[in-house]
Amino acid sequence: MEHLLDIKDLYVTYTTDEAIFHAVNGLDLTLYKGETLGLVGETGAGKTTTALSIMRLLPDRIGKIEKGSIVLDGHDIIAASDNDMRVLRGNLVSMIFQDPMTSLNPTIRVGDQVQEVLEIHQPELSKEGAGQKVDEIFRLVGLPVERKVEYPHQFSGGMRQRIVIAIALACEPQLLLADEPTTALDVTIQAQVLELMQELKEKLNMATILITHDLGVVVEICDRVAIMYSGEIIEVGTLRDIFTGDAHHPYTDGLFGSIPDLTKKESRLHPIDGMMPDPAALPSGCKFHERCPKCIEICPVQHPPAFKISETHSIRCHLFASEVTEEVDAHASEETVKE
Amino acid sequence: MNNQSITIEATGPVMTKRQSLFMLIVKRYMKNKLAVFGLILFMILVVIFVLGAGLFVDYEADAIRHNMEYRNKPPTSAHIFGTDQYGRDVFARVLYGGRVSLFVGIVTILLSLAGGSLIGATAGYFGGKTDNILMRIMDVFLAIPSILLAISIVAALGNGMLNLMIALSVSSVPRFARIVRSCILTVKGQDFVEAARAYGCRDRKIITYHILPNAIGPIIVQATLSMSTTILMISSLSFVGLGLPSSIPEWGSMLASAKEYMRYSPHLIIFPGIAIVLAVMAFNLIGDGLRDALDPKLRN
Numbered sequence: 001m002e003h004l005l006d007i008k009d010l011y012v013t014y015t016t017d018e019a020i021f022h023a024v025n026g027l028d029l030t031l032y033k034g035e036t037l038g039l040v041g042e043t044g045a046g047k048t049t050t051a052l053s054i055m056r057l058l059p060d061r062i063g064k065i066e067k068g069s070i071v072l073d074g075h076d077i078i079a080a081s082d083n084d085m086r087v088l089r090g091n092l093v094s095m096i097f098q099d100p101m102t103s104l105n106p107t108i109r110v111g112d113q114v115q116e117v118l119e120i121h122q123p124e125l126s127k128e129g130a131g132q133k134v135d136e137i138f139r140l141v142g143l144p145v146e147r148k149v150e151y152p153h154q155f156s157g158g159m160r161q162r163i164v165i166a167i168a169l170a171c172e173p174q175l176l177l178a179d180e181p182t183t184a185l186d187v188t189i190q191a192q193v194l195e196l197m198q199e200l201k202e203k204l205n206m207a208t209i210l211i212t213h214d215l216g217v218v219v220e221i222c223d224r225v226a227i228m229y230s231g232e233i234i235e236v237g238t239l240r241d242i243f244t245g246d247a248h249h250p251y252t253d254g255l256f257g258s259i260p261d262l263t264k265k266e267s268r269l270h271p272i273d274g275m276m277p278d279p280a281a282l283p284s285g286c287k288f289h290e291r292c293p294k295c296i297e298i299c300p301v302q303h304p305p306a307f308k309i310s311e312t313h314s315i316r317c318h319l320f321a322s323e324v325t326e327e328v329d330a331h332a333s334e335e336t337v338k339e
Numbered sequence: 340m341n342n343q344s345i346t347i348e349a350t351g352p353v354m355t356k357r358q359s360l361f362m363l364i365v366k367r368y369m370k371n372k373l374a375v376f377g378l379i380l381f382m383i384l385v386v387i388f389v390l391g392a393g394l395f396v397d398y399e400a401d402a403i404r405h406n407m408e409y410r411n412k413p414p415t416s417a418h419i420f421g422t423d424q425y426g427r428d429v430f431a432r433v434l435y436g437g438r439v440s441l442f443v444g445i446v447t448i449l450l451s452l453a454g455g456s457l458i459g460a461t462a463g464y465f466g467g468k469t470d471n472i473l474m475r476i477m478d479v480f481l482a483i484p485s486i487l488l489a490i491s492i493v494a495a496l497g498n499g500m501l502n503l504m505i506a507l508s509v510s511s512v513p514r515f516a517r518i519v520r521s522c523i524l525t526v527k528g529q530d531f532v533e534a535a536r537a538y539g540c541r542d543r544k545i546i547t548y549h550i551l552p553n554a555i556g557p558i559i560v561q562a563t564l565s566m567s568t569t570i571l572m573i574s575s576l577s578f579v580g581l582g583l584p585s586s587i588p589e590w591g592s593m594l595a596s597a598k599e600y601m602r603y604s605p606h607l608i609i610f611p612g613i614a615i616v617l618a619v620m621a622f623n624l625i626g627d628g629l630r631d632a633l634d635p636k637l638r639n
Contacts, residue, residue, distance in 0.1 A: 105553070
């Protein structure tokens with residue numbers, strides 16, 4: 001399959017007066033055209049930072065891409081000029097934000113907000129043409145066209161998220177970054193929005209990175225899953241690889257251990273002990289070793305490479321060193337890129 | 340004909356929806372009795388100064404020409420506010436003075452609003468060095484009392500209405516710049532601004548289309564409240580002889596020239612004074628009312 005997005009060895013830091021926070025540490029990620037990838041992890045794992053890096057929208061003067069490469073559909077994101085980036089945003093890559101209540105401008109009619117995106121990226125479109133396109137998009141996301149003259153405060157949360165999706169999809173981007181698009185919605189509306197996203201994905205054949213900490217949402221619409229911890233991907237595989245099978249990163253096991261299972265008779269959940277490491281002072285070796293129930297001697301000393309379990313499944317954990325068939329080292333792959 | 344009726348139908352709902360947000364603000368404003376009183380007062384003043392002055396008073400004969408037989412006469416039926424030390428009708432001069440004050444005041448506010456918005460919005464949106472440089476320059480201006488700054492500008496440029504407006508605008512730009520900057524800062528952090536950047540909106544459009552309309556409330560309030568300060572400033576500058584030439588009727592200069600006679604002819608001070616008080620009060624009440632009506636926390 002064709003690669004749409006290639007992130008190699010990405011490091012992102014946030015510099016404040018108190019400390020330097022290492023938000024993303026050596027992240028490698030590949031996204032194929034048209035697929036939906038779930039990016040799962042705790043709060044502070046660097047999921048949103050990764051998405052903002054792809055958009056190059058890290059906060060000015062604070063967030064910085066230290067090293068690594070991001071190539072999106074042949075465009076080098078890190079080297080692109082500000083204006084090139086502005087043209088890509090909304091056109092090739094769009095982002096949906098977490099809270100639909102705040103991500104719409106309260107003073108502009110919703111139809112005009114959708115039309116604005118079209119006017120930015122397709123200036124050749126006439127006023128009427130753009131208006132018709134807005135109607136089309138409204139129908140696509142299931143909004144009544146006659147309500148496009150209303151203001152955001154006249155819509156419910158679920159409707160607003162549809163408007164946000166309409167804005168993101170207006171120019172039919174290749175890649176959609178959805179940053180917890182359902183977190184701020186209640187469960188029934190969540191289901192509707194997920195169904196809509198699923199439907200649109202099939203209709204428009206665009207790739208999606210779905211950022212979430214809800215594994216239920218992941219099962220619903222994702223093709224592949226990447227588990228993030230402390231700024232790196234510790235396990236990545238197809239939905240089947242992650243949700244079934246025995247070979248898992250201890251952290252993934254921990255994640256599933258903290259979800260109630262209706263089919264098992266258990267009186268307690270098994271949360272992972274401890275907290276995410278402080279991004280201002282990361283531990284040595286494997287970043288999970290302090291909380292890992294299966295920690296061995298090498299863990300605090302050496303940072304584990306990603307071991308390939310199967311063609312689609314790889315895990316960044318020393319426990320899998322023995323059964324490894326092929327070692328995918330971040331630095332080795334970096335050298336191949338250079339050649 | 341047929342076409343026309345279709346267009347009207349199509350825009351029908353648009354109009355009602357557009358009004359709904361505006362009507363909400365109007366409704367909230369109308370609930371405030373004092374604010375409504377201020378608005379009515381303002382409208383009465385405008386009608387009197389703009390229409391009444393032209394209709395009922397002969398500018399040349401009553402307000403400009405000296406008439407030494409009628410010096411310092413108390414109010415009578417012919418001169419309801421009395422006459423001043425040159426025999427000019429005080430009523431006529433108060434009316435024409437209102438024109439000058441309102442005109443200079445409004446132009447000054449618009450100029451300083453434009454300048455302040457440009458500087459404040461640039462500083463607030465881009466932050467960092469741009470912000471520091473612009474705002475430190477504004478701080479220098481703020482360090483000088485605005486009346487002193489205005490006096491020195493008029494002194495350098497010379498008397499006259501245009502110079503007066505320039506002086507007053509320059510001295511109130513820093514205040515507007517600060518207000519606009521702080522409004523921009525609060526709106527800038529909101530998600531929809533980030534979202535606009537995420538779909539490729541240009542900086543200039545983000546500022547003018549997304550941020551300023553959401554920050555307009557406090558800015559309008561500052562403008563109306565500054566209106567009263569500006570009227571007082573015009574009067575103060577004229578009072579010390581740096582405003583308009585004394586032949587042009589203006590409330591401040593009327594007070595200034597009347598101060599020698601106020602012991603025996605108090606009406607020379609009382610009537611222009613009342614005019615100033617009423618105008619300032621009207622703008623303050625309107626400003627307060629707008630502040631409450633536009634408060635985004637109460638909007639919904």
